[in-house]
Amino acid sequence: MEMSHRKTEIAAPDPSEMRVRPAHASDLPAVVALDAENTGEARPAYWKDRFEWYAGRQPDRFFLVAEQRGDTLGFIVGEVRAWEFGSPPSGWVFAIGVSPRARLHGLGSLLFDEICARFRSAGVQHVRTMLAKDAHLLLSFFRSLGMMGGPFIQLEKRLEP
Amino acid sequence: MKLQIATRLALYAALQLAADPERQLAAAEIAERYGISVNHLAKVLRTLGRAGLVEAVRGAGGGYRFRGNVKRVTLLDVIELFEDAGPSARPEEEPGAASPEGQGLRRVLNEIDDIARATLSSITLATMLKIVNEPPPAEAAPPKSAARAAKRG
Numbered sequence: 001m002e003m004s005h006r007k008t009e010i011a012a013p014d015p016s017e018m019r020v021r022p023a024h025a026s027d028l029p030a031v032v033a034l035d036a037e038n039t040g041e042a043r044p045a046y047w048k049d050r051f052e053w054y055a056g057r058q059p060d061r062f063f064l065v066a067e068q069r070g071d072t073l074g075f076i077v078g079e080v081r082a083w084e085f086g087s088p089p090s091g092w093v094f095a096i097g098v099s100p101r102a103r104l105h106g107l108g109s110l111l112f113d114e115i116c117a118r119f120r121s122a123g124v125q126h127v128r129t130m131l132a133k134d135a136h137l138l139l140s141f142f143r144s145l146g147m148m149g150g151p152f153i154q155l156e157k158r159l160e161p
Numbered sequence: 162m163k164l165q166i167a168t169r170l171a172l173y174a175a176l177q178l179a180a181d182p183e184r185q186l187a188a189a190e191i192a193e194r195y196g197i198s199v200n201h202l203a204k205v206l207r208t209l210g211r212a213g214l215v216e217a218v219r220g221a222g223g224g225y226r227f228r229g230n231v232k233r234v235t236l237l238d239v240i241e242l243f244e245d246a247g248p249s250a251r252p253e254e255e256p257g258a259a260s261p262e263g264q265g266l267r268r269v270l271n272e273i274d275d276i277a278r279a280t281l282s283s284i285t286l287a288t289m290l291k292i293v294n295e296p297p298p299a300e301a302a303p304p305k306s307a308a309r310a311a312k313r314g
Contacts, residue, residue: 133275139283140235146291149280 014068015105020114023055023063023075030072031065034097050077050095062118066098066107074098076111080122085152091119091127096138112145130154162277168243170197170205175239176293178215178227179286185224205243212242229286236289237281246281248274 023031028044028051036042054063060080066073078093093115098108116127128150131138164172174191178184188206192199206225209215214229240246248271249255257263284292 133279136282139279140285140288143283144232144285144288144291146295 015107015110017068018066018073018102018105018107018110019068020064020066020110022057023051023065025051025055027065027072027075031075031097034072034075034099038097054079060122062115064111064114064118066102066111068102073102074107074111076115078115078119078127080119080124087152088124090124091116091122093127093129108141109145112142126150164240165244167201167205167208168240170195170202171209171239171243172236174202174206174225175209175214175227175229175234175286176289178225179229179231179234180290182227182231185218185222185226187224190224208242209239214239231287231290232285234286235282236284236286237278239286240281246274247278 028047031051032042032044032047035047051063054061054077062079063075063077065075075095075097076093077095078091080089081092082089093112096108096111098111119127127147129142129147131142133139173195177191177194178186188203189199192202206215206217210217210225214227214234215225216228218224218226237246248267252258252267255263255267258267
């Protein structure tokens with residue numbers, strides 16, 4: 001799960017003027033900048049690849065951005081995934097980013113609601129994500145949206161050389 | 162995970178008061194709702210008061226009022242006022258702790274503790290109030306692998 005924000009000057013957030021739409025190629029620099037502000041690392045190649053995969057208007061992949069008067073204030077990325085182990089396909093959110101200036105105005109919730117609406121239209125009944133146990137802010141955010149522990153447990157093992 | 166009685170009472174009281182931070186409730190009102198001892202609850206409320214989560218309002222019509230931030234205070238914040246929610250403070254003092262079995266068991270128990278802490282620290286009182294006020298979801302169908310295992314059992 002990726003979480004981004006940016007510090008650059010933007011207009012004061014006004015929920016009535018915010019709009020969520022599918023990302024265009026021209027949004028790539030803003031998304032890269034927003035992500036770089038959060039991670040401290042500019043990853044244009046990574047996001048270009050993600051754009052090609054998720055913003056290509058495939059019916060089961062979603063790359064949405066939130067904007068206000070032309071400012072990109074946030075984004076969310078996800079897809080419908082078919083799972084193994086007996087689970088039917090579900091929506092999967094793998095990245096969300098909100099500008100710090102736009103926080104506490106419901107923008108993260110708006111982005112999440114929008115991608116959930118698209119998942120629902122794609123015919124799935126659940127949305128899932130995976131987070132680091134110490135990502136307290138993100139965990140609290142997704143919990144506040146009603147997400148709870150699901151029927152799977154993530155397991156891993158270090159592969160010794 | 163089993164909570165001590167005082168911890169459970171603290172969570173009930175904090176949620177009752179956090180549901181409407183402007184409202185004052187007498188300890189007796191809260192105690193009556195859950196069928197618990199007023200004296201026991203009063204001790205719990207004093208602890209919550211010392212932590213700055215509630216304040217006592219004196220005088221006629223007095224009682225307790227929530228004064229924390231419902232969007233910031235987590236279940237873990239409340240629980241840790243009353244008990245340790247983490248791993249044993251001195252794991253090396255557990256019987257057999259130095260044995261391979263004791264060390265293996267400690268790794269498994271630490272995994273459980275980590276998940277419990279991550280869960281409790283991610284649920285604020287505001288989120289918990291949403292959970293309280295929502296009807297329980299319909300029972301989700303278990304993954305097919307679980308269903309197959311259940312059939313075999």
